[in-house]
Amino acid sequence: MGFKSINRILILLFTIVILASCKEDKKVIKQTEVSFKKEGELTIFKSDSTQVVIDIEIADTDFDIQTGLMYRNTMQTKQGMLFVFDDDQPRSFYMKNTRIPLDLIFINSNKKIVSFQKNAKPFDESSLPSNAPAKYVLEINTGLVDSWDISVKDSISYIISL
Template sequence: MTVIYVKTALIAAMAATLLSFGVSSPGIAEVSTKAIPAQCLSMDVSPYSPPELLSIRHGKAETRFQVEIANTDETREQGLMCRPELAVDRGMLFEFKDMRERNFWMQNTIVGLDIVYIAQNGSIVSIQKNAKPFDRTPLPSHGAASGVLEIQAGLSDKLGLKPGDKVIHPFFHKP
C-alpha cells in the first residue's frame, strides 16, 4: 500500500510542479491521481535501453531526438504508457519486421503524443497529431509502415513535419 501511495504522490507532485512553472503538455491539466490507472502504479517505466540517436530531415532543417527502442512484443505493448512526462528531444521508436497498416491508441498513456508512421525507407507516411491521453480510439497510419515514432504532442506542427520527410536511423537504412 505504501508503494502505491508513494507512486501516486510522486506523479501528482510532478504534475503540480510542471503546472506551477507553466510547463504543460496537452492533457496534463486533466490528469489527476484518480485518473491514473492502477496498472501504472505498479508498472516499471524505466527506459528499455540506452537511448539512440534519430534525426528527421524536414525542409532545410534536421531535428535530432534521443529515442528508446520498442522492438519486441512486450516493449511495443508497453510503449510510453504510464510515463508522467516526455522531454521535447525524446521519443520512442517502435520497430516492426513487416510493412503494413498500423493502429496505435493511448490507453494508459498519461502524456499527449504525436504519432509518426514511417515506411521502411524512412519516409514519413502520416502523422496522428495531439493524440489524447487515455483515449482508446485507434489512430491509423493510413498507409503501410514498418516504424512508428512517438514524440511530444504538438511537436510535429512546431517543427513543420509532414509526410515525405525523412527519418534517419539505422533501422530504416538496412541493406
C-alpha cells in the same frame, strides 16, 4: 459466570479470529514512474534541408511494443519512442494507460514519413490508424509535428547506442 456466558464469549472470540484471518491484506500497490532510457538517436531530415535530432527509446520486442509509453508522466521535448516492426503494413495505435498527449509519426521501410496522428489524447482507446503501410512509428510530445514543421515525405535515420 454461567455456561451460556462462556459460550457466548467463546463464540465471539472465535468469530473475531475467523474474521481477522479472512480479512484481506490491504497493501498499497504503488505504480512506479517508468523513466526514459536513451537507446539511440534519431534524425528527421526535413524538405527544407534542416534537421531535428532527438534521443530515442526503442520498442522492438512484443512487450515493449505493447507497453510503449504507458505509465509515464512526462517526456522531454527532444525525446521520443521509436517502434520498430518487421515489415510495412497498416498500423493502428491507441492511448490506453498513456498519460502523455502525443503526436504519432508513421514511417515506411524506406524511412519516409507517410502519415501522422496528431494530438492523441491521454487514456483514449480510440484507434489511431496509420492510413498507409508503415514499418516504424515515432511517438513524440503533442504539438511537435507542427512546431518542428514535419511533413509527409520527410525522412528519418537512427542509430542505436551501444
